Amino acid sequence: TDLTRVKMPEAPARERARSYVEVNSGLTPEQAINEASRCIDCANPTCISGCPVGINIPKFIKNIERGEFLDAARTLKETNALPAVCGRVCPQEKQCEASCFYQVKMNREPVAIGYLERFAADFEQSGGEISIPEVAAANGTKVAVVGSGPAGLAFAGDMAKFGYDVHILEALHEIGGVLKYGIPEFRLPNGVVDVEIESLRKMGVQFETNFIVGKTATIQELREEGFKGFFVGSGAGLPRFMNIPGENLVGILSSNEYLTRVNLMGASTQGMDTPVMRGKNVVVIGGGNTAMDSVRTALRLGADKATIIYRRSLEEMPARVEEVKHAQEEGVEFLTLNNPVEYIGDDKGRVKQIRVQKMELGEPDQSGRRSPVPVEGSEYIIDADTVVVSVGVSPNPLIPQSLPDLKVSRWGTLVVDEETFQTSIPDVFAGGDIVRGGATVILAMGDGRKAAASMHQYLQGQ
Amino acid sequence: MNKVVSKQHFSENVVSLEIEAPRIAKARKAGHFVMVRTDEKGERIPLTISSADTAKGTITLVIQKVGVTSRKLTALEPGEFIHDMVGPLGQATHVENFGTVLACGGGVGVAPLLPIVEALKKAGNRVVSVIAARSKDLIILEDQIRAYSDEVVIMTDDGSYGQKGLVTEGMEQIIQREKIDQSVIIGPGIMMKFASMTTKKHNIPTIVSLNTIMVDGTGMCGACRVSVGGKTRFVCVDGPEFDAHEVDFDEMLMRLNGYKNEEKEADDAYNCQVDKK
Numbered sequence: 001t002d003l004t005r006v007k008m009p010e011a012p013a014r015e016r017a018r019s020y021v022e023v024n025s026g027l028t029p030e031q032a033i034n035e036a037s038r039c040i041d042c043a044n045p046t047c048i049s050g051c052p053v054g055i056n057i058p059k060f061i062k063n064i065e066r067g068e069f070l071d072a073a074r075t076l077k078e079t080n081a082l083p084a085v086c087g088r089v090c091p092q093e094k095q096c097e098a099s100c101f102y103q104v105k106m107n108r109e110p111v112a113i114g115y116l117e118r119f120a121a122d123f124e125q126s127g128g129e130i131s132i133p134e135v136a137a138a139n140g141t142k143v144a145v146v147g148s149g150p151a152g153l154a155f156a157g158d159m160a161k162f163g164y165d166v167h168i169l170e171a172l173h174e175i176g177g178v179l180k181y182g183i184p185e186f187r188l189p190n191g192v193v194d195v196e197i198e199s200l201r202k203m204g205v206q207f208e209t210n211f212i213v214g215k216t217a218t219i220q221e222l223r224e225e226g227f228k229g230f231f232v233g234s235g236a237g238l239p240r241f242m243n244i245p246g247e248n249l250v251g252i253l254s255s256n257e258y259l260t261r262v263n264l265m266g267a268s269t270q271g272m273d274t275p276v277m278r279g280k281n282v283v284v285i286g287g288g289n290t291a292m293d294s295v296r297t298a299l300r301l302g303a304d305k306a307t308i309i310y311r312r313s314l315e316e317m318p319a320r321v322e323e324v325k326h327a328q329e330e331g332v333e334f335l336t337l338n339n340p341v342e343y344i345g346d347d348k349g350r351v352k353q354i355r356v357q358k359m360e361l362g363e364p365d366q367s368g369r370r371s372p373v374p375v376e377g378s379e380y381i382i383d384a385d386t387v388v389v390s391v392g393v394s395p396n397p398l399i400p401q402s403l404p405d406l407k408v409s410r411w412g413t414l415v416v417d418e419e420t421f422q423t424s425i426p427d428v429f430a431g432g433d434i435v436r437g438g439a440t441v442i443l444a445m446g447d448g449r450k451a452a453a454s455m456h457q458y459l460q461g462q
Numbered sequence: 463m464n465k466v467v468s469k470q471h472f473s474e475n476v477v478s479l480e481i482e483a484p485r486i487a488k489a490r491k492a493g494h495f496v497m498v499r500t501d502e503k504g505e506r507i508p509l510t511i512s513s514a515d516t517a518k519g520t521i522t523l524v525i526q527k528v529g530v531t532s533r534k535l536t537a538l539e540p541g542e543f544i545h546d547m548v549g550p551l552g553q554a555t556h557v558e559n560f561g562t563v564l565a566c567g568g569g570v571g572v573a574p575l576l577p578i579v580e581a582l583k584k585a586g587n588r589v590v591s592v593i594a595a596r597s598k599d600l601i602i603l604e605d606q607i608r609a610y611s612d613e614v615v616i617m618t619d620d621g622s623y624g625q626k627g628l629v630t631e632g633m634e635q636i637i638q639r640e641k642i643d644q645s646v647i648i649g650p651g652i653m654m655k656f657a658s659m660t661t662k663k664h665n666i667p668t669i670v671s672l673n674t675i676m677v678d679g680t681g682m683c684g685a686c687r688v689s690v691g692g693k694t695r696f697v698c699v700d701g702p703e704f705d706a707h708e709v710d711f712d713e714m715l716m717r718l719n720g721y722k723n724e725e726k727e728a729d730d731a732y733n734c735q736v737d738k739k
């Protein structure tokens with residue numbers, strides 16, 4: 001137990017900040033084996049309880065230690081349909097790694113579970129020998145999945161294993177939800193997601209893009225077409241704004257718009273028709289993963305200056321620790337304990353300045369975070385030619401609008417049974433961000449898996 | 463992929479395409495639109511469903527060439543495919559028997575106006591339509607509008623057809639003459655702004671269908687936001703129709719120009735390509 005934790009090899013900050021190369025380059029086999037040998041294969045592996053899909057962590061790590069990398073990948077896939085994705089984007093420091101023996105009992109750096117997970121999954125992907133999980137004999141029952149984000153994909157994987165005829169219906173022209181339109185290439189290459197989607201296809205899952213459930217066809221119409229069960233994984237796609245003066249000026253956009261133009265529509269690539277604003281002085285409002293992705297995208301689009309404005313302090317930032325560190329290395333400026341109160345435009349209606357107010361931290365709120373309080377008389381003005389607003393999202397209302405009987409919370413999220421993920425309509429289950437508000441990839445996947453297990457039971461009982 | 467089954471030229475810059483889309487044809491109502499992506503490199507643009515044939519499983523789009531995407535679309539021939547099409551999107555028009563409706567269409571705005579005029583007529587309204595354009599060859603769908611209107615007034619800026627004058631002048635004539643219970647106005651932003659001012663002056667409840675810039679068309683990005691009655695609304699999910707007298711047209715016009723430079727670059731690049739061929 002005296003080995004130190006492996007350092008992830010990274011592309012040099014200065015180079016990568018101007019290109020879409022993946023920032024983390026992945027462990028070498030030697031590094032992976034060494035890191036794997038740090039895991040002491042605990043009798044009571046607390047790490048597993050920290051993983052929302054309950055990956056058998058010591059088992060896959062010991063496979064790596066023995067050099068059986070494909071077995072490690074197979075172990076991962078027993079419970080996680082998208083290991084190459086989770087190894088990259090899970091907030092491990094708050095989940096599996098936070099519960100690792102090293103961290104909990106010895107106050108030392110935890111085993112790099114996420115890096116190892118990514119290593120095994122990448123190894124399998126690069127070898128071209130992808131193991132396709134075993135699928136039960138087809139039972140002929142059709143089920144529909146609304147949305148192809150991680151929740152929907154995880155659900156579909158498990159239902160296919162049970163033998164169902166699974167159809168994923170996706171509103172956009174691409175499969176993957178936030179994994180495609182939100183998280184940028186330099187953190188999660190689309191190719192990695194596509195390989196995992198291809199596995200699902202091989203398991204018999206059918207994908208239909210450009211299909212908005214509730215608009216293109218209603219749930220009732222789909223029932224009439226023979227679908228027996230529905231899983232809603234429609235995500236929290238609606239961007240929130242702050243409703244402050246000047247917010248609709250030209251040059252102020254949501255992080256969803258900014259990232260969608262670049263990631264889904266390829267606006268930064270030569271030859272693509274969709275444009276994106278390439279500001280020189282870009283300010284991003286917010287402190288989550290989405291804000292970090294936006295501000296780092298601004299650098300890659302050629303900004304001279306890219307700044308985060310966040311109303312609390314660095315410690316309270318909800319973004320993954322690694323993303324904040326990477327952003328700092330790449331030269332992003334952080335104006336923490338600040339908040340915009342007004343945008344000022346030029347005579348063409350384009351934003352040129354932001355009136356900013358200083359904040360201080362007050363008493364902790366319900367979430368345990370200390371809430372920011374404005375400092376009277378502290379307002380000042382900064383310049384900006386592009387502003388990306390990244391202050392959260394709300395649940396997508398399309399499904400509740402088209403299903404009036406569906407029980408919805410005050411915040412617009414779908415109400416489900418905590419155990420079964422069944423909604424107030426018996427044949428409709430739901431999970432992921434549409435149930436939790438903004439959460440994480442792996443929580444969405446965990447929901448999808450639990451919903452699959454209980455829908456299976458429900459349909460068996462029919 | 464959706465197949466183009468027939469094509470018709472309304473004018474040099476306006477083309478109507480009939481496209482296979484059985485589910486959309488069945489689900490659509492007056493006021494709905496689709497998002498279209500021509501090819502793998504294309505952008506997503508919104509286009510109103512002008513009419514639909516549920517038996518054939520087709521919808522008709524009327525497209526005006528303004529930039530890269532609309533030109534790619536208008537260049538498509540029967541038998542060719544549109545890469546992606548999704549819909550129907552937006553809130554359908556609220557249709558009831560208001561009494562007498564003044565329906566105003568400017569330029570290609572007559573295309574989205576057509577299904578609304580049809581629905582209003584079928585709901586028992588007396589429909590007086592004013593269709594306007596810069597000149598005669600830009601007047602589209604006149605016969606179709608006539609089929610569902612009790613009266614049609616045509617206005618052209620240069621007087622080459624109908625009466626010479628702006629749409630607002632044609633509207634004033636009718637408003638002076640008879641009582642109007644409701645108005646619907648669709649056209650370029652600037653036309654909607656002034657036409658709405660006309661109905662506001664006469665206290666006529668008015669609906670406009672806004673044509674903001676969109677990316678996804680499903681409420682996900684906020685590119686399409688406008689201020690209506692001081693509140694920010696998303697045109698793709700809350701609209702596209704709004705109370706004309708509450709819309710901040712100046713803000714909308716300003717936002718429409720937001721990507722002018724970028725669009726001009728794309729357009730120049732496209733011209734270059736076409737010239738080389």
Ligand SMILES: Cc1cc2nc3c(=O)[nH]c(=O)nc-3n(C[C@H](O)[C@H](O)[C@H](O)COP(=O)(O)OP(=O)(O)OC[C@H]3O[C@@H](n4cnc5c(N)ncnc54)[C@H](O)[C@@H]3O)c2cc1C
Nearest residue numbers: 147149150151171177178213234235289432433439440441
């Ligand atoms: C920029 C960004 C960065 C992030 N970074 C991280 C990270 O590093 N780590 C992490 O764990 N989490 C991260 N998250 C959060 C994470 O991505 C989400 O929690 C997760 O994607 C939620 O999954 P989901 O399946 O519920 O929904 P989504 O991924 O949102 O997918 C929903 C899908 O449903 C489709 N849809 C919606 N309505 C309909 C309909 N009516 N019919 C058909 N389809 C429909 C949508 O188009 C979409 O494709 C990030 C989020 C963003 C936006």
Ligand SMILES: Cc1cc2nc3c(=O)[nH]c(=O)nc-3n(C[C@H](O)[C@H](O)[C@H](O)COP(=O)(O)OP(=O)(O)OC[C@H]3O[C@@H](n4cnc5c(N)ncnc54)[C@H](O)[C@@H]3O)c2cc1C
Nearest residue numbers: 507508509510524525526528529530531532673674702725
């Ligand atoms: C709900 C809705 C319904 C629509 N229905 C139709 C329709 O039935 N038929 C039709 O021809 N058009 C319709 N439009 C407008 C159409 O979407 C735009 O003309 C199209 O996006 C232009 O794309 P482009 O790539 O060809 O041009 P771009 O290169 O994107 O733009 C070229 C020029 O047009 C301006 N422009 C860009 N977007 C718009 C816009 N949305 N409205 C007005 N000007 C714009 C730009 O400022 C630029 O100067 C509709 C728009 C909306 C929002």
Ligand code: SF4
Nearest residue numbers: 051086090095096114
């Ligand atoms: S899926 Fe996420 S939480 Fe689970 S082991 Fe992997 S990195 Fe940790």
Ligand code: SF4
Nearest residue numbers: 039040042047100101
């Ligand atoms: S808690 Fe840490 S050391 Fe123990 S089995 Fe899990 S990863 Fe290995």
Ligand code: FES
Nearest residue numbers: 679681683684698
């Ligand atoms: S077009 Fe993206 S929210 Fe309306």
